Amino acid sequence: MPSDATPPARAPRLALIHTGGTIASRPSPDGRGLTPQTPPTLPGLEQVQVTEAQPFSLPSPHMTPGHMGQLAALIRELAPTHDGVVVTHGTDTLEETAFALHLMLDVKVPVVLTGSMRHAEEISWDGPANLLDAAHVALHPHSPGRGPLVVIGGDIFDARTVTKIHTTAVDAFGGYPGPIGRIDREGHTPRLHYFAMPEPRATYHPTHLRARVEILYAYAGWTGEGYAEAAERADGLVIAALGTGNLPAELLPLIQGTEKPVVIATRTHAGPVLPVYGYAGGGATLVEAGAIPASFLNAHKARLLLLILLGQGLTREQIQTVFERDEF
Numbered sequence: 488m489p490s491d492a493t494p495p496a497r498a499p500r501l502a503l504i505h506t507g508g509t510i511a512s513r514p515s516p517d518g519r520g521l522t523p524q525t526p527p528t529l530p531g532l533e534q535v536q537v538t539e540a541q542p543f544s545l546p547s548p549h550m551t552p553g554h555m556g557q558l559a560a561l562i563r564e565l566a567p568t569h570d571g572v573v574v575t576h577g578t579d580t581l582e583e584t585a586f587a588l589h590l591m592l593d594v595k596v597p598v599v600l601t602g603s604m605r606h607a608e609e610i611s612w613d614g615p616a617n618l619l620d621a622a623h624v625a626l627h628p629h630s631p632g633r634g635p636l637v638v639i640g641g642d643i644f645d646a647r648t649v650t651k652i653h654t655t656a657v658d659a660f661g662g663y664p665g666p667i668g669r670i671d672r673e674g675h676t677p678r679l680h681y682f683a684m685p686e687p688r689a690t691y692h693p694t695h696l697r698a699r700v701e702i703l704y705a706y707a708g709w710t711g712e713g714y715a716e717a718a719e720r721a722d723g724l725v726i727a728a729l730g731t732g733n734l735p736a737e738l739l740p741l742i743q744g745t746e747k748p749v750v751i752a753t754r755t756h757a758g759p760v761l762p763v764y765g766y767a768g769g770g771a772t773l774v775e776a777g778a779i780p781a782s783f784l785n786a787h788k789a790r791l792l793l794l795i796l797l798g799q800g801l802t803r804e805q806i807q808t809v810f811e812r813d814e815f
């Protein structure tokens with residue numbers, strides 16, 4: 488063989504992990520409604536070597552932090568021998584799994600989550616296009632270093648900010664400030680653009696994911712019903728508070744009396760929690776009472792961060808520092 492002969496480029500290797508969701512669902516034969524049954528087939532990627540795995544097949548409302556930990560372990564195992572990883576997942580809790588992986592995984596190859604809003608027997612079945620887009624994104628040279636990504640309807644989201652914004656629409660995902668990239672196809676050729684450079688991020692290595700963290704949802708007229716019981720049985724609380732992180736006055740003494748970490752997120756769909764109001768229950772008084780602002784994380788992502796930090800054995804003060812410095 489001549490010495491300058493270049494070996495043939497090897498086929499890209501993609502790990503495709505199925506976990507269930509509508510992308511794997513069909514109407515069940517007994518007429519009970521949609522249930523996960525058959526994982527989708529990846530269309531039109533002949534030159535790619537695909538390894539498939541199905542650690543479980545769940546509707547995503549059945550996902551738990553334990554499943555997320557199992558998925559993270561499987562991705563760690565597959566990543567060294569693959570160029571990219573795609574995870575198919577139900578859309579209801581997809582953002583939670585994406586964020587848990589974001590916090591726990593430091594693999595070098597891109598990890599991309601996708602799902603579908605319509606099932607395989609519907610006319611507008613969006614599974615194949617989302618899966619193909621996700622595979623292209625996972626194997627694209629500009630994708631590494633961005634943490635786990637979510638690809639739906641051609642939009643590429645990061646795990647920190649993505650959220651499900653519609654219960655039925657095909658473009659069901661959004662979040663503030665929006666997609667970090669976009670994938671389209673010119674004929675069969677993918678065209679991918681990112682709108683920003685990758686950023687460094689902190690990862691965590693919890694020894695367990697069993698901490699009990701509960702979410703309480705604030706509303707006008709809440710006088711703290713359910714708070715004492717939740718604070719008693721949980722290891723930490725997250726409150727989906729009002730506006731910039733404010734609560735009715737009755738919550739202030741309850742938070743003052745809680746030793747366990749209490750994180751204040753907002754039920755408002757965009758923007759940070761900021762301790763600016765000084766009336767009883769205003770954000771400034773809650774922080775003074777020891778509550779931890781969730782920055783721009785929604786309540787369910789703040790819950791996962793708190794659960795992971797508790798599982799790593801961090802103290803209340805260390806947890807506060809992670810939230811304060813946006814170390815996620």
Ligand SMILES: NC(=O)C[C@H](N)C(=O)O
Pocket residue numbers: 507508509510545546547548576577578579580602603604605
């Ligand atoms: N579109 C979907 O995947 C919704 C479904 N309920 C799930 O999350 O499993």
